[in-house]
Structure formats: C-alpha cells, structure tokens
Amino acid sequence: MIEILPIFTNSPLRNYSYLVYSNRTGEAYCIDPFDAKQILNHSQKLGVRIKGILNTHEHGDHTQGNLELKEETKAVVYGHKNAKDKIPGLDQILKEGDLVFSVEEESLTAWDTPGHTFSHLSFVWKNPKTILGIFSGDTLFNAGVGNCFRGGDPSVLYETIQSRFETLPDSCFLYPGHDYWENNLKFSEHIDPENPFRYQFKESLKPFQISEMGSEKKLNPFFRRNTNSVKERLTELKETFTNDRSVFLTLRKLRDQW
Ligand SMILES: [Fe+2]
Secondary structure, eight states: OOEEEEEEOOSTTOBEEEEEEOTTTOEEEEESOSOHHHHHHHHHHHTOEEEEEEOSSSOHHHHTTHHHHHHHHOOEEEEEGGGTTTSTTOOEEEOTTOEEEEETTEEEEEEEOOSSSSSOEEEEEEOSSOEEEEEEETTEETTEEOOOTTTOOHHHHHHHHHHTGGGSOTTOEEEESBOOHHHHHHHHHHHOTTOHHHHHHHHHOOTTOOEEHHHHHHHOTTTSTTSHHHHHHHHHTTOOOOSHHHHHHHHHHHHHHO
8 A cells, every 4th residue: 555644844835745655665755855854754754765756847846855865865866858957866757657656556657747837747646446646746736726937838737737637536635736725715715706615615624634636626716617606706807718728827817916
C-alpha cells in the first residue's frame, strides 16, 4: 500500500510538499520539496528513505528544497522535459504515463498537465480499479485553479482541466501544491453566490482539509461554470461569453483581477 503525508509549510505562499511512501518497502518520494529539513524530519520519523524528488513544475516555491534534499538523501530528481534548465539538480525527465513508483497493486504515474506552465506534471496515485488521488501542483487547487502569469496559458489550462481533471472519479483525493481554501472560497462566494453546497461544506470544513473530487466538482466555480448561479453572476457583472471555454477564461480573468 502507498501512504501519503502532506507537509504544510507555514510560508506566505502556504506551500504543500508531500511524502509518498510505503511502510512495507521503506521507500519514499517527495513531491515539491519546500523545506528540506522539515521533510527530512518527517521521513526520519516515518522510518523511510527518500529515493526520489518529484517536481510538479519549475517554479521556485516547488523546487527550492531540491538541492539540500538531494545532497542529504542522494535522491534522483525528476521533472518535465521543458523545465530541463530550470529545475535545480534535475536528473531524469518524466513524460505522460511514466511509472514512478509501485507497491503491490498501487502505483504513482505522471500526467502531462500544461496550463499553469508548459512544464507541469501531475502525479496520479492509482490501483487497478481506480484513481485514488492526484497531486495537482499549481494546476488545480481546492475550489480554484492555478493562474497563468508565469509561463502559462489559460486556454491550455482549460483543456487540461476539462479533459483530465473533470474525468477523475468522485472518490479521488486532491493533493494541491498550496492551501488556498480561504481565498478560493471567498472568490466562490463572489462569483457563485447561489451554491447551496458551499454553505453546507463550509460548516464542516477543517483546517488543511484534504478533499475529494466529488466535493470539488460541487464547490469549484471553474467546475461549476455551466450552472445558472455562475452564469447569471457573470451576466450581472456584464461579462460576455459564448461557449464553455470562454466561461472558463472569463472566470480566470476575474480571479486574476479580484
Ligand atoms: Fe507555480
């Protein structure tokens, strides 16, 4: 069985790093190391050895722990080919469908998920029956999606969200690159005022809650772009849109300006 430990760093960016590990084999992979010492502490407590460092993308807040963690553990650093010269210590390229780690029937594989940048991977945890979880970096957040200011394209992000993330099963856990619950729920209140699920959900929301895609589909305004609540609000804000893509792009633009 594969186990997951989310590691929150109390920086203004509210980054998450993750340890993906097996108690049976004692192996671990670290996704997006932020604070190498904090990660080493956790891996020692768990009694696992970090074999690999997996970077979802090249931005500094997702790679800043690479070199120190590599030095301490001799782990192999993995990333997207388009980030070859941007990821510190990069050893090995991962492409769509590459297997990173497997334990018994469970595995972790790479998805190529462009949009936030053009060198963005997500990591999918699955068993033969279903997808159990996704490490989405800065592509999909709780109740929001990533911005495209630094090397991305919102139209490509739309395609990735629509063709990949919206197909995930409701039971799939979402492990994003940052904890943006608070801000994203505020934007949701602004842009999706008539969402009854949000009121209900907020009552039971715990700090650092890990959610499932079923909740995200009911909460995230980018997933709810075809609802009356969102569309009527956009019309009220005098936004024009013609199709599914343009609703998404309008939401992304409004979130950028918000
Ligand atoms: Fe980023």
